[in-house]
Amino acid sequence: MTWAKNMGKKKFTRQQLYCLRNEIPIDILIENLEMPFRIEEGRFRFRCPLCGEFNTAVNPETNLARCFRCGKNFNTIDLVMLIRKVDFVTAIGYLKALLENNQTKCDPQESNTNRSENQPTHIGNILESIAPVHMAEPPRSRQSVHARIEALEQKVELLTRQMVSITQSLE
Numbered sequence: 327m328t329w330a331k332n333m334g335k336k337k338f339t340r341q342q343l344y345c346l347r348n349e350i351p352i353d354i355l356i357e358n359l360e361m362p363f364r365i366e367e368g369r370f371r372f373r374c375p376l377c378g379e380f381n382t383a384v385n386p387e388t389n390l391a392r393c394f395r396c397g398k399n400f401n402t403i404d405l406v407m408l409i410r411k412v413d414f415v416t417a418i419g420y421l422k423a424l425l426e427n428n429q430t431k432c433d434p435q436e437s438n439t440n441r442s443e444n445q446p447t448h449i450g451n452i453l454e455s456i457a458p459v460h461m462a463e464p465p466r467s468r469q470s471v472h473a474r475i476e477a478l479e480q481k482v483e484l485l486t487r488q489m490v491s492i493t494q495s496l497e
Contacts (some may be wrong), residue, residue, distance in 0.1 A: 350389075
């Protein structure tokens, strides 16, 4: 299914949404949205659109932005909706245009053509697609346990948003 057809139907495949969330680096999107940002001690910081603080960071591996003060995670779609004050479909259109303007290739077709879009997906596959788990060795300190719990909370939050989005698209 093409992007244009999806824009009219307001339905997007999981792969299309994955591309838009992951193929546009979150720090580049923050700059494109003209959000205030700065580099502190070699780290990219942006002003949180919710609390206004610079106690933030971006994670290039997961392509997420996080505010540590208010505890909110943002993906590319979230940021466009919040900053431009638009709905989900309009945010997707903005990101699609940004992808095309940067001449980034993102194949919107499902990578597994044998799989039906309406067929259930194992929760482990969904979690891996959100943010791969890198648990090579057990935690050594209370801080690493806290970091692991925080990472799991982020994954659950993203999974919840995906499930709400899927449920809404089926209605």
